[in-house]
Amino acid sequence: MSTTLEYKDLTKEAPRSPRERLGGYILLARAIDKGRATLAGKNGEYHFDCPLDNYLFGFKEVKGADVKALLEKGATDEEIVAWFNTNGATKTPEEIAEFGKNVEGYRPYDDPEKRDWFVGEATKSGLDPAKVTLFDWLEVDDKQSYQS
Incomplete structure (x- = not known):
């Protein structure tokens, strides 16, 4: 994992669309952007581990605090997807796609x-x-x- 925190400055630009999928997971890209910006003190009006993020976290049965710990360590998007795939509730690609369709x-x-x-x-x-x-x-x- 990287030791350099790269983030979007959410006081100047929006996080990624909630529709954008990482590893098939809807909301994950947006949650990552908000989490990184929060750690950098650049989250503006956005909140990490909010009810929207918790749609995804609840689906996977993971905690926002655990995702935040990964972000603090400088985890890349790919490393977070890999963590999602191996932690929390096991989900098939079909279940992940259905969840995304329902939430969207x-x-x-x-x-x-x-x-x-x-x-x-x-x-x-x-x-x-x-x-x-x-x-x-x-x-x-x-x-x-x-x-x-």
Whole structure:
């Protein structure tokens, strides 16, 4: 593992899209970006080990603290994927793909516990909350956050 921490400065640019997959895992690239930026004190408004990250961590039955420890050691994306593949709950490629499909299609508008929050957030971003997914909103919010 590297001893040099390379990170995205999330005060100046967004983390990778939640749709981007590493080793087949949805959300992993974004969580890594947020974790590295947090360690560097450059996470801005982003939070590592948040409820979104915990969709993935819960699916794999791993802890954000364990992922953070890898990041602190300078683990590369590939090393983190390898760790994911050998730790926590064993998942087949089909299970990983199905999880990704389900999470990518999640619509907070359809969730009574999240609806009011999502209506407010999506509407502020100019989106119709009844028609968009969480990922649709996150990507628009990321872009709007870094307009010059």
